[in-house]
Amino acid sequence: MTADKTKVTSKENTTVSKYANKSSEEMKALYAEIKEAYEEKKKQDAEAVIKSLIEQVEEYAEYFGVSEKRKVARALRLEVRKQGTTTATPDASSSSNATPDADKKTYKYELATGEKWTGKGRPPKAFTAWKEANKDKEFPAYPYSQKREEAIENATKELADIE
Incomplete structure (x- = not known):
């Protein structure tokens, strides 16, 4: 058990010493490289998530009620607005003061x-x-x-x- 602990400590020391001698500029460049790789991985993951969402929506769409469809559309419009694009068309149900219960009208x-x-x-x-x-x-x-x-x-x- 002590030998395993020594190996881990040895690995950690090797990793730490590998970066200990780097200059500030080198560390910033390394950070930028890691950040770019992370963003690229997130894009790839997002593409897989989109594909999965589309498949699920197509499979279960016939079971969605009007309320569920509006919730999905509202969530997508909200995300589009956060990103600053204006591809979605605004409507009354997606106004900034609309509440989740705004779709539920009380008919008389x-x-x-x-x-x-x-x-x-x-x-x-x-x-x-x-x-x-x-x-x-x-x-x-x-x-x-x-x-x-x-x-x-x-x-x-x-x-x-x-x-």
Whole structure:
């Protein structure tokens, strides 16, 4: 066990003595060389990671929901912006004050066609058209249910009959 320790110490001494006699300029040049080799290795690793990511995304894309796709796109846009390039197109979901939950809207109304509206701001065209056709009714609540709509109509008719 002592012999192994001596070998390691001997190796360390050889390595240390190898660099101990170097000048400051030589050490800086050596550092720059090591740093360049490190960066080259990181580039190679990045290429392998990109290839792996693309393969995984292609394999599992059909299982991604809209939220997951947005998260991936947002992460990529964020990285592109950090690097100072402008290849990605900005949109509302990637604004600087957007939160991870910004994609989760709280809908208040939904039409039978599947159109949804939060109830804030100007109503979408589909809601405006629906309101013109149904002036005496309120917008259907989210989530839309045909049975619920029919129950409300029946209850309204019964109330009208009672009065």
